[in-house]
Amino acid sequence: MGEPAGIGGETTLLAWRRRYETGSPVFFVIDDPQRLGRLAGLLGWEVPIQAIGAPDDAMRVFADALPVLPLPQPVASEPGRLDPANAEAVLEAIRQGVALTLEGTAAGVVTNPIHKLVLMESGFEHPGHTEFLAELCASEQPPVMMLACAALRVVPVTVHLPLRRVPEVLTTEGIVQAGRVTAQALQRRFGIAAPRLAISGLNPHAGEGGRLGNEESTIIAPAVRRLQEDGIAAFGPVPADTLFHAAARRNYDAALCMYHDQALIPIKTIDFDGGVNVTLGLPIIRTSPDHGTALDIAGQGTASPASLEAALRTAAEMSAASQAFTHR
Known part of the structure; x- marks a missing residue:
């Protein structure tokens, strides 16, 4: 569902x-069928809505109607x-989506955006x-956040x-x-047999030999060595300003x-509409x-559904890669 006052409903319809x-x-939606029907009518879109009783029904319905597992909206x-x-x-x-995925009746959960402030005002105690x-x-x-598009993955x-x-x-x-969780997920969820991790520096020019900061030598370089000792192909710290051009990628x-911004600025610059948030370590x-x-x-009716569409495709691809990893 996501925040019902936001754009999640219309991007789902699109x-x-x-x-x-x-x-x-x-895919199927956990939402109020009447809400989605009203929204489609407001926007003037022909979207048949079909309530389903179980996730398996989505396969039968999807070609002709949007399958919705009903969750009444107060x-x-x-x-x-x-x-x-x-x-x-x-x-x-969200609870139902997670439960269905844990029991194996759904391949994955794709969450529409929530509004954290309104949830927190209602007693929600989590940062997100x-x-x-x-x-x-x-x-x-602890889970790890990855942002991914066709040209780049950042954590x-x-x-x-x-x-x-x-x-x-x-x-x-x-x-x-973060490096261990990322490397494991790249193997199990993305089908990459020997993942390569680039580790950025914190300071300009990766500290420039300590003249612009020493976090690279005291914090980041020791982490790179430990990842390498684990058998992970990690390298760095690399200056962030040379890390994201096409040849480097x-x-x-x-x-x-x-x-945060060191990761999100490059991916949103490269593919603003196609970026996907992926939670690793779950x-x-x-x-x-x-x-x-x-x-x-x-x-x-002006919101782009591109990121939601990319999130759906990414979840399906991750599911296929996970099954291949399990059965290899």
């Missing part, structure tokens, strides 16, 4: 409408207008989707922090943990970046569009 054009995998939503009364339904949709998913999966290790080692706090929070152990399968496959709720354009 993803189904464009299913043949984009080669979409079969309060009718209006595009662009948040209502905390719907917060529990938003969370319940990732931490909530980890709790639902009873994950034994921010530190995420939602003020920039001034990054050097305080960044640790060798944190880099090693051919040398690695994923780049570990030291802070026992399930989870992807999501790499954008927010966009309340300012909700209900106008």
Whole structure:
């Protein structure tokens, strides 16, 4: 479902409408069928909505209608207008998606954007989707966020922090943990037999021999050595300003970046509409569009479904790679 006042509903409708054009995998939606029907009517789109009783029904329905596993919405939503009364339904949709994937009746979870503030006002105690998913999966290790598009995969080692706090929070152990989870996921979820990891520096010119900072020598380089000792093809620290051009990208399968914008600026520059958020380190496959709720354009029919479509394709590809890895 995602935030019902945001653009998730209309991008979902569009993803189904464009299913043949984009080669979409079969998917179903956990949402209120009446909400989606009203939204399609508001936008003037012909989208048949079919309530289903179980995920298996989606295969039968998908060609002719959008399959929806019903989850009633307490309060009718209006595009662009948040209502905390719907917060529990938003969370319940995520719970059901995770449960269905854990039991194997769904191949993965693709989450539409949520509005964290309205959820927190309703008692939600997690910083975001990732931490909530980890709790639902009873994950034994902290999950890792990857942003992926066709040309680049990036992993921010530190995420939602003020920039001034990054050097305080960044640790060798944190880099090693992120590198291990990333390398394992590239093997098991992406079908890459021998993943190569580029590790960025933190400071300009990767510290320039200590003249612009010593985190590269005291924190990052020791992490690279430990990853190499684990048998992971990691290299760095590499100056971030030379890490993302086309020739450099051919040398690695994923780049570990030291802070949020160092990772997100290059991928959003390369493929703003096609970027996908992937959660690594969970026992399930989870992807999501790499954008927010966009309340300012909700209900106008102008939102691009490209990122959601990419998230659906990525989840299907990860599922296929996971099955191949398990049976090899």
